[in-house]
Amino acid sequence: MLTFDFLWAFALLPLPLILWWLLPPFKETTPALRVPFFEQVAQKLNLEPSSGAVVQRSNWAQKILGPLSWILVVTALASPQWLEPPLVRTQSSRDLMLAIDISQSMEARDFKGPDGKPIDRLTAVKSVVRQFIARREGDRIGLIVFGQGAFPQSPLTLDHATVLLLLDEVRIGMAGPQTAIGDAIGVAVKMTEGSTAQDKVLVLLTDGNDTASRVPPDDAARVAADHRVVIHTIGIGDPNASGESKVDLKALERFSGETQGQSFRAEDRRGLERIYGTIDQITPIKVQRTEFRPKIALYYWPLGAAAVLLAIYHAIAMLAALIRRPSAPPAAVSQ
Incomplete structure (x- = not known):
């Protein structure tokens, strides 16, 4: 234009x-020479005199x-x-971290896929998380996986395609057979250090109880609250099981309550989809867009x-x- x-x-x-x-x-005036015989000179030279003004x-x-x-x-x-x-620059105002339990108990095939066939818990979680990430346009998303240890699978980024690619590479047991919830919360706090985002949210999903953390989960939750990190917890295990497979719902409620978050329990894939839909509502997308032409x-x-x-x-x-x-x-x- x-x-x-x-x-x-x-x-x-x-x-x-x-x-x-x-x-x-x-x-413009110029000096002139007057001669009494001007006409005779003009006739001799065959010149025709004109008026003095030149326009x-x-x-x-x-x-x-x-x-x-x-x-x-x-x-x-x-x-x-x-x-x-116009060139549109999107600036995220929220850091959203997804912490996924990949301990050995996630191999349990007690979830059903879209075709009704049994699938393991991690496969069900991946399919729902993909849909959740697709709806979070404008949020910086980071991916944390934890088992016996906890580590960031993807840094906080607006490149959601890369997050999805790294999510596909997650395998059960690659972080060890046990569950370190406290360490996963600590990694989330570490990832948001220095961030200027208005909101920092951690969605932590596990099917067991903490058995391997070097940092007690309650202490980690208090540190997260001090750093303004809101934790939403999702339990998908059996609270009546024993050992590693028993999900401690009361502990998950404590962690989320400490940070003004919410705690959920998903018994199947549909329940898991509803939970992530609820999280969408309680953490609406916040983005700042600036245009430059x-x-x-x-x-x-x-x-x-x-x-x-x-x-x-x-x-x-x-x-x-x-x-x-x-x-x-x-x-x-x-x-």
């Missing part, structure tokens, strides 16, 4: 007409090029610019056109003057 930075410059277009109307004509008359080219050049100069003065399509300066086009037109005119006028110049008479030859 064509725009002008100084649109007021076009008010200067009638300026030459105003000056021509207001200012008196230019007059320069403009030709058709000047009448066209003058106004056209002035219009081009004023257009250049108005600073024409071409606006490129690149500008391309075009003032040199009309200015250059005016210069070229005037240069061509003067070159043609000079050539025409050289052609019209009379040749010198031949010198007399003595006998």
